[in-house]
Amino acid sequence: MNNLLIWPVALPLLTALLALLWPRRSNWIGVAGTGLPLLAVLLVSWQVAASGPLELALGGWAPGLGIALRADGLSVLMLLMSALVTMAVAVYASVYFAHAERRGEFWVLWLLLITALHALFLSGDLFNLYVTLELLGLTAVVLACLGGSRESLQAALRYLVLGLLGSLTFLIGVALIYAGYGTLDMAALGDAIVAGPTAWVALSLMTGGLLIKSALFPLHFWLPPAHANAPAPVSAVLSALVVKAALYLILRLWLELFDGVVTQAAAVIVGVLGAIAVVWGSWAALQAERLKLMAAYSTVAQLGYLFMFMPLLAALPEGAGRELALGALVLLALTHGFAKSAFFLAAGIIMQRAGHDRIAELGGTARSLPVTAFTIALAGVALIGLPPSGSFLAKWQMLSTLFVTGQWVWLPVIAVGTLLAGAYIFRLLGHAFAPGEGVGPSLSVGREEIPAVLLALIATLLLGFWASAVWELVPISAYAGGGA
Amino acid sequence: MMTMSVWLPVGILLSSFIPGVLIFFQPEERHRLRTLLNLLGALVKLLLVGVLIWGVFHEQVFETRWFLAPGLEFVLHADALSVLFVSLSTLLWLVTTIYAIGYLEQTPHRSRFFGFFSLCVTATVGLALAGNLFTFVVFYELLTLATYPLIAHKGSPEALRGARIYLRYTLFGGLLLMIGAVWLHTLTGGVEFVQGGVLDQFAELDRDLLRWIFLLLILGLGVKAALVPLHGWLPQAMVAPAPVSALLHAVAVVKAGAFGIVRVIYDVYGVEFAAELGVLSLLGAVAAITIIYGSVKALSQDHLKKRLAYSTVSQVSYIVLGAAILGPLATIGGLVHLVHQGVMKITLFFAAGNYAEALGIHRVSEMDGVGRRMPGTSLAFSIGALGMIGIPPVAGFISKWYLGLGAVEAGAAVWVLPVLIASSLLNAAYFLPILYRAWFKSPATPWPADKTAGCARELPDPLLWPPVTTAALALLIGLFAAAPYSPLEWAELIAGREYRQ
Amino acid sequence: MNGLILLLPPLVPILMALFAHRLERRWWLFSAALPALFIGLLAEEGSGITIPWVLLGMHFALDSTGRLFLLFGALIWMLAALFIPSRDLAPGATGYIKQTFLLALAGNGLLILAADMLTFYVGFALMGLSAYGLVWGRSQRARRAARVYLVFTLVGELALFAALLFLMVSGGSLLFEDLTAEPMPAIALALLLLGFGIKVALPGLHLWLPRAYTLAPMYGVAVLSGPMMKAGLLGWLRFLPFGTPLEPAWGNGLLLLGVAGVVLGMLIGVVQRQPRAVLAYSSIAKMGLFSALIGFSLNHPQLAGGLLPVIVLLALHHLLVKPMLFMGLALWQRNHPGFWLLPALLLLALSLAAFPLTGGGAAKSALSTALGGQLAGLLLLSGIAGVALMGRFLWLLKGRVISVQQDPIPAPGWLLLLPVAVWTPFSWQAFIFEWKTLLPLVAGTALFFLGLVCRRWLDSLRLAMRHKGQHLNLGAVQIHADMPDASSTLRQIWLPLKQAAQPLRFDPASNASLALRDPAVWWLLLMLALLGTLSLSLFI
C-alpha cells in the first residue's frame, strides 16, 4: 500500500519513456501520462487526509541509508496543485502543440517535468532533493527553449546557468549538513538539527541557492525573460509550479528542518527582499508592454508576498497561529499557481490568435475571445487578491498575522502591492475591453480555452470556498519540526 | 423548516447568480431567452425575499454558515436591516432589469452586460445578507468587480476612464476596509454582526486602537458611500449606461457603502459604544460637509447625470448622518433614507436615461419644454426631484423628518438642522430649475437627437414604465409611510432592536 | 363615516389634478371647491377622522375656525376659477394652471382641516408650492416674481419644518390639542414666526408680495391674497401657545413688527402708481395689523380667549374683500367695464377701510371691544392706513389700463359674491353705527387729500432718492429689490467663495441658481442669517 507514493513519480516517468518511443502517439500519451499521476495524487491526498503522513522507504532500507518518500499535508497540497495544473495545461498543450514540429520531444520533457515536480514534492532526503531540483531545472530549461527564438534561448541559457549556481549552492549546504549531522534523511535531521554555526551556514547556503531558483528580488532577473519567452503552456507551469518548488523547499527547510535555527533577523531580511520584490515586480508589471512579460513580472511580485510571510512565521511560536499563517502562505501559493497558469494559457491563446501580445493593441479581445478575456479577468481577480479567490483569504490571514505579531511594517507593502496589482490587471482589462478590430474572427469557444478557464475558476472559486481544506492539511507534517 | 432557514439566504443569492452565469454564455442573438432568464431570476428573488420578509418579521432566524478558514466563516444572516436592503435591491433590480432590457435594445454585448448586471445584484444582496464583517468585505470587493465592467461597458475612452477612476477609488477603499476589518478581526477573534454591537464586550481593548480601526473602516466604506474627499469617482462613473447609473446610485455601490457604515456603527461597534468613543461626531461632521458640498457642486453642473451624481453624493450622506447621530429617531431617518433615496434616485436616473435615449438630451440647458413632449417621464422625474428636496408627501420628506427629529432629540440640532435646511434649499436650487425648464419653458430649438418623432407613445413600454413605477413607489412609500410593512416600519423595527439594550 | 367626508376637500381636487389635462372647461375647476363649500356649510363641527397609516398618521377635524375658513375660502376659490382665461385651459396651453390651481386648492383644504401639525404642514407646503404655477406668468418679470415667491415659500416651509421637529420632540405629539401641554421651545416659536411670517408678509419677509401681487395673473393674485395668505394667519392661530404665559419679548416683538407693517404698508402704498400695488401694500398693512394683534394676544393670555375669534372674523373679512377687490380691478380694467362697477368697487373699498355700516366697520368695532380699549392707537393707525390706501386705490382707477383680456369675465359671479364680501361675517352687526369709528376715517381722508395736494413734492422725493444710477425708486415696486448695496456687498464676498468652492467652470447657460441673482433673495438670506444667529443664541 505504501508504494502508492511512488506512483506520482513513476507514472509520468513511464509514460515519458513511452512518449519517447512512440512520438506519433505522443499527444495521447502525454495527456494520459499527465492524467494518471493526477489519479495517483488524488489517492495519496485522500490517504494523507484520512490517515496522516505517508512514508515510503525505497528499497526497503531504513531512511538515512536509503531514501524515503514522504507525503504530508504540505507536499500533498503542492502535489495536488502540480497535478491539477499540469493536467489542465496538458489538455491545453495538446491543442497548442497540435501541429508543432517538436511536439514529440515536448511531451517527453513535459512528462519528465511532472516527474521532477512530483519527485521533489515527495522527497524526504536532502540529496535526493538536489537531484530532483536539478532534474526540474533542466526540464524547465529545455521546455523554455522549445519556442526556439533567440530570446527564449538566451533566457533559457541564463536560467540554466543560474539554476546550476543555485543547485550547487544548495548542494554545498547539503554537504555541510552531512558533515555536521551524518545523515541526509530529513525526518532524522528535523530532530537532530540544533542552532549552531553548522546549521546557520548550511541553512543560509541552501536558502541562497533556493532563493536564486525561486527568484527572490535581487536574484529575480532571470525570471521575466525566461517565463515571458517560453511557449505558453511552458510559461504556465514555470510560473505556477517550478518556482513554487524552490519555495516549497525553503518552507520545508525553514519551518521544519531548521525550526529553531532560523533567526528573526534572517527572516526579516528575506521579508524585506520579498517586500521589495512585491513593489518592484508590480511596478515593472505595470510598465510592461507585453502580456506575458507582465505576467512574468507579476510572478516576481507574487513570490515576494510569499517571502514576506517568513518574518511573520518566524515571529510566531509553534501552534495554531503559525499554522494559520503557514496555511495562508500555502493557500496564496496555490492560488497564484492556478491563477498564473490560467493567465499564461489565456495569454497564449491571445498570442496564437493575434500573433502578438502587445497590451496596447489588444483592443477588441474581449469581444472576439470572450472566454479568454473572462479567464484573464478571473485570474486577475486571484492575482490582485480580491474575493472570492483563495488569495483573498490568504491575504486576510496574512494581515491578521501581521497584526498579531505587530509587524506593521509590511502593511504598506501589502497595500501598495495589491493596488499595483489591481492597476496592472485592470490596465490590461481596460485594453481588452476597448473597442478594436480584435484578434480574429473566432467567436467560438476553443478546446484550449476550457482548461484555462477551469484553472482560473479553481483559483477564484474552488480555493476560495474550500480553502479550509488547506488549513486542515497543512498541520499534517511528516517532520519533527512541524505540528508535532 | 430548518433547511429552509439555511437555504433561503443562499437561494436569494443564487437566484440572481445563476441567471447571471447562464446569461454570460448565451449568444448575443438569444434575446428572448436572456430576457426570460433575467425576469425569472428577478421574480424568483422577489418571491424568496417575500418569504424572508415574512420570516424576519416573525423573528425567524435565517442563517447559512460556511467554514472557510480558521477564524473565518462565510455567514449569510438575515436580520431586519438586511431585509430592508435586500428588499430594496430586489425590487429595484426587477425594475432596472426591465428598464435595461428596453434601454439596451439593439446594442452590442448584451449578454456580458446582463451577466455582470446580475452579478452586481448578487453582490449587493450578499452585502445585505452578510452576517459578519468578513463576509461583508468579500461581497464589498465582489461588488467592485461586478460593477467595473458595467461602467466600462460602452468601451469608449471616457467610459474606460471613468471605470478606471472608479476602480482606483474602490480598490483603495476596499483595501482600507479590509485592513480595518482584519485588524478588528484579530483583536476580537471574529466580528459577527450583532444588533447593538459587539465591541463593548471587549473592555480591555485600547480605545485609541478602536478609533483608528473605525477610521479605517469608514474610509474604506466612505469611498463607495462617496463621503467627501473620497467621492471623486462618482461623477466620473456617470458615463455608464443609464440602467447602470441607476443601479450604481440607487441600489448597489453607493448604498453598499452607506449600508456598510450603518452596519459598522450599529452592529459592530454598537452605536452607544461608538458615541462613547467619540467617533460619531466626526463622522457626522464629514457627512454634513458632504451633504453641503455635494449640493453646492450639483448647482454648477449642466450635465444632467453629473448633477444627479453630485446629488447622490449629497443624499447618501443623509444615511451616514442618520447613523452618526445617537438616537433611535435619527437611526430611523438614516435607515429609511436608504430605501427612499434609492427609489427616488433610480427614478431620476431612469428619467435622465429616457431623455438621453429618446431626445438625445444630456444637459439641463437642453431640457426646455421637455415636459410636454415626455409627460410620463417628466412627471416621474418631478416626483423624484421633489422627493429629493423633501417635499411631502414624497418619500424624501419622511427621511428628513426623522433625521431632523433625531437631531433635535440628540441635541445635535445646532449643526444638523442648518445642514438639513441648507441642503434642502440647495436641492431645490438645483432641481427646481430643471422642473421649471421641463414644464414651464417652451422648446426653443429642435432636440439634439429626436428619436420619438412620429411615435404613438412617448417611449416604448420598458423604458416608460420603470420610472413611472418607481416614482409611484416613491410617492406611495412616502404617503403610506405609517402603513404596515412600509420601509419606515422596518426602520423602526430595526432601530427598536438596535437600541433594545 | 362622517369623518371621511372631511377628506373630500383635499382629495377631490387632487384627483381632478391627475386628470386635469382632460378638463378643458373652467366649471370643472369651479366645482373642485364645491366639496369644501359643502363641508363648510353642512358638516358637523367637531367631527374628525384619523388615518394612522397615511404619512405619519393624519388627523382631520373640523372646528368653527376651520369651517369659516373653508367656507369662505371655497367661495373665493370658486370665483377665482371663473377668472381663469380660457386660453390657459386649452390643452396646449403653457404653464400648468389647472393642475397647480387644483393642488393649491387641495393644500388649502388640507391645512384648514388638519388636526395635527404634520398634516397642516403638508397642506401648507402643497398649497404654497403649487401656487408657483399661479404666480407664474408670461412676462419675464412675472417669472421672476414667481421665482422670488418660490424661494420665500421654500424658506417658509423649511422654517416650519424645523419648528415642527422641535415641537414634536418637546411635546411628543403633533396633535394641536396636545400643543399647550408643555411650554414651547423658544426656537420653535421663532421658527413658527418666521415660517408663517413669510406667508403673512411680516415686514422684512414681505418682499415677495408686492411683485407677486402686481405681476401674477389675476386668478392667482385672488387666491394668493385671500385664502392662501390667511393660511399663514391660521397657522399662527393653530400653533402659537396663546394660553400659556411667554416671554413678553415675543409678543412685543411681533406687535412692533406688525405696527411697522401697518406703517410701512401705508407709507409705501400711498405712493404707488398701480392700483394692484396699492392693494398689495394694503395687504401688508392689513396683515401687519393681524400680526400686531397676534403679538398682543400672546402677551395677554387673559384677553386672548376673546380676541382670537374676532381676529378670525376680521381675517375672514379680509379674506373675502381683498380678492374681490383684485377681481373687481380686473373687471374694471377690461375693455368695457360696466357702469355698476365703480360703486361696487367703492363699496368694497369702504368695507376694507372699515367704514361704518360695512362688515369691515363692524369688525373693527368688535375688535376694539374685544381689546377692551387697548391698542387704540394701532387701530387708529390701521384705520388711517386703510382709508389712505383705499383712497389711493380708487384714485388710481382713473388711469385704467387696457388689458387684452378677451374672455367674458364672470362678472355675475363677482357681483353675487359682492354683498357677502362687503358685509360678511358681521352682517348682523354691520348696521350699528358708532361715531368714534369715523375718527380714523376722517384722519385717513385728510391724509389722503394732503397727499393729493403734496403729490408734486412726493414726486420730487422720489427723484431725490435716485442715486448712483440705481433706481432706488421709493414709489416703484423695486424699492425693496435694491436694498442699499447690501446685496452687492454680500455678493462681493460670496463670489470668490463660490469660485473657490467650484473649481469647475460655471456654466452660465445652465441657469443653475434658481433665484440667487435676485437681490430680494439676498435680502431674504440676510434676514435668515440674522434670525438664525438670533435663534441659535436663544437656543444655546
Add this chain to the structure above:
Amino acid sequence: MMSQSLTMLPDLVLAAMLIGLAWAALSSDDLRRGVVLFIAFGLLLAIVWARLHAPDLALAEAAIGAGLSGALLLVALRDEAGGKETAGRVSQVSRWMVDLFALIMACLIGWVLWLTMYAEPAERLAQLANSMLEHSGVSNPVTAVLLNYRAYDTLLELVVVLTAVLGVLVVGRERRGYRQAGPVFCGLVHWLVPLLIVTAGYLLWVGAHAPGGAFQAGATLAAAGIVLRLAGNDAAGLLDGMLLRWSLVAGIGLFLLVGLGVTINGGLFLQYPEAWSGSLILVIESAATASIAAALVLAYRGGRPDGWLSVADYDNNREVSR
C-alpha cells in the same frame, strides 16, 4: 610531528596545485587556455580522489569530469570562435563586493568544516552502509549505495541525463562531423574501439565488487563513440531511428520496471529480493551503461542527428506515402 608534516606534503602540493589550476583556468582571458587548464584540473582532481581512497570517483572523474567535459568544452571552443564576444565590464566596486562575499563565505564554510570534521566529528553513514553491504547483493560499497541503498537517486540521475540529451536534441541540428581520418588514426581506432568496449564491459562487471560500474562503463563506451566520430564516423557508432530511442530509454526503463516489478510480491519500490539483487543490479547496470553511453555520445555530437525524426517528419512521411 615531522612525519605527519611529511605525509602532509603531497597533499599540500596537490591542494595548492588544485587551487592554482582553478585560479588560472578561471582568470584566464584566453578561453582555450582556460579549457585546457580545466582539463588538467580535472585530471589532478582524479588523483586527489585516488588519494582520498575514492577509486570509483577517480575513474569517473577521469572519464567524465575531465574526459567528457573536456571534450565537450573543447568542441565548444570551435563554436565560440565565430561568435561575437561580448564581455561586459564589471565595475570595480562590484568586483570587490563579490570578492569580499566569496572570502566571507569561504571562511564560513571552512569554519563549519573545521568544526564538523575536526572539532566535533559526527558519526556518519559509513558504518551502516558497510554493515548492510552483505544484504545489498554487491560487494563494492559504492555500487551498493548507488544501485541499492540510493537507487532512486540513480534512477533520477539517469533521467537527468536523458533530459539533458533531449535538450541537446531539441535545441538544434547536429554539429558537422569530421573528415575521414588518415591511416594512422584509423589504425589506432581499429585497435582502440574494441579495447574500449571490452574495458567498458569489464568495468561494468567489476563494478559489483571493485571500483567501476555503470557510469564509468558508460563513459568508456561513450569515449569509444567519440573516438569513432573523431575518426570520421558521423554517427559515432550510434544506432539510428527507433533503436536509438530504445537505447536511450533502456536504462531508465529497465530500472523502473525492475523497481516496480519487485513490488508485485508485496515488496517496496526498488526492494530487490535479496537473492536476486546482484543479478538485478547487473541487469540494470548493463542497460544503464548503454543508455549513458548513448546519451553522452549524443551530447557530444551536439544536436539532433538526421535519424532522429520529429513527429512532423513522421507526418510528412505518411503524407508522402499516400
Add this chain to the structure above:
Amino acid sequence: MIDLLALILVFSGIAFFFFGAIGLLRLPDLHSRLHALTKADNLGLGLVIVGVALLHGSPLAALKLLLIWLLVLLGSAASAHLISQYALRRRRQ
C-alpha cells in the same frame, strides 16, 4: 632489493617526465616539443610502470600495467602524429 630497483626505475621514469616537461616548455617549435614530449613520456611511463609492476609483484597486475603502457604508447604515437600533421597542414595553408 627488488624494491630498491623498482624505486630507481620509478624515479628515473619521473626524471624522464621532468625533462620532457622542461623540453615542452623550453624547446622552440612544435615538432621539437612533440619530440621531447613523446620520448620522455613513453620512456618515462615505461620505466615507472616497470617499477610499479616490480613493487606490486603479482603477474596479473604486471600484465595490466603493461597493457596500460602499450595503450599509452599507442595513443601518444597516434596523437603526436595527428598533431604534427595538423601543424603541417596549418603551415601549408
Add this chain to the structure above:
Amino acid sequence: MTQVLLYALTGAVLFMLGVRAALLRDTVLPRLLALNVSGAGVFLIFVSLAYRGDSLPTDPVPHALVLTGLVVAVSATALALALNRRLREMDNE
C-alpha cells in the same frame, strides 16, 4: 585527519572561487568552467567527508553522491553548451 580538513578547505576555496568567477564573468563558457570548478569544490568536500583515515573503510555514501553529482554536472554542461552553440549559430546567421 588534518589532511582531510585540508582537502575540505580546498574544496571550500574552490567552490567560492568558482562562484566568484561565475558572478564576475558574463560569457557562457567561462561561467560554465567556473560552475564546474565550483562543483568540483563541493565534490571535494563530500569526498573528504568520506575519508576516514587509511585504516577504516571510507564512507561510500558521499562517493555515490559525488558520482551522481558528477553526471548531473556533465549533463547540465552539455545542455548549456548546446544552447550556447545554437545561440552562436543564430548570431552568425
